[in-house]
Amino acid sequence: GAGVSQSPRYKVAKRGQDVALRCDPISGHVSLFWYQQALGQGPEFLTYFQNEAQLDKSGLPSDRFFAERPEGSVSTLKIQRTQQEDSAVYLCASSPMTHYNEQFFGPGTRLTVL
Amino acid sequence: GQQVMQIPQYQHVQEGEDFTTYCNSSTTLSNIQWYKQRPGGHPVFLIQLVKSGEVKKQKRLTFQFGEAKKNSSLHITATQTTDVGTYFCAESTVGGGADGLTFGKGTHLIIQP
Numbered sequence: 001g002a003g004v005s006q007s008p009r010y011k012v013a014k015r016g017q018d019v020a021l022r023c024d025p026i027s028g029h030v031s032l033f034w035y036q037q038a039l040g041q042g043p044e045f046l047t048y049f050q051n052e053a054q055l056d057k058s059g060l061p062s063d064r065f066f067a068e069r070p071e072g073s074v075s076t077l078k079i080q081r082t083q084q085e086d087s088a089v090y091l092c093a094s095s096p097m098t099h100y101n102e103q104f105f106g107p108g109t110r111l112t113v114l
Numbered sequence: 115g116q117q118v119m120q121i122p123q124y125q126h127v128q129e130g131e132d133f134t135t136y137c138n139s140s141t142t143l144s145n146i147q148w149y150k151q152r153p154g155g156h157p158v159f160l161i162q163l164v165k166s167g168e169v170k171k172q173k174r175l176t177f178q179f180g181e182a183k184k185n186s187s188l189h190i191t192a193t194q195t196t197d198v199g200t201y202f203c204a205e206s207t208v209g210g211g212a213d214g215l216t217f218g219k220g221t222h223l224i225i226q227p
Contacts, residue, residue: 042202042217044217045214045215056213091156103159105158
């Protein structure tokens with residue numbers, strides 16, 4: 001079966017540009033997560049959705065970061081006015097249930113801001 | 115916020131040697147998950163530990179959760195080249211599917227043939 005997919009896989013943006021990163025979770029998965037992974041570091045939590053509801057956005061680093069999941073399936077992470085420090089791999093993960101389940105990660109989108 | 119510390123950051127071993135990575139927290143952990151990330155890949159779930167003192171085995175991998183639920187370890191017996199990657203522990207306050215995971219910095223396992 002299909003896993004979590006993300007697009008684009010690679011994105012190069014000029015500083016100040018807006019970008020949109022897409023995540024297609026595993027069909028039927030209730031929970032969806034976004035993480036940011038800097039080179040050589042562990043993933044850092046950004047935000048969490050349960051169906052279409054954004055239950056936790058405490059990890060979003062600034063108000064330039066915005067995430068949505070309007071129909072409870074596909075999610076988009078938008079970064080406005082990108083800065084060089086936004087360069088990282090953005091990972092999306094989904095999970096089938098709300099408690100005590102593993103998270104299934106997508107391949108990530110590598111964002112490079114020049 | 116909650117932090118999990120992992121040591122060592124890097125571990126070089128000869129193929130066939132054993133490997134252990136440790137995860138420590140200053141506060142009691144609700145549960146601990148372990149993930150493996152191959153170079154250029156994404157994290158892949160290995161296991162979840164919930165109970166105090168829990169020990170689980172997966173072939174050559176042994177996972178332990180401390181009695182006080184403040185530490186955990188992953189031990190690999192007789193490493194193989196396929197074990198190369200970064201091993202992360204991760205903690206979830208509520209449960210892996212219900213909130214974001216707090217990852218350690220990971221242990222990079224490098225195997226010399």
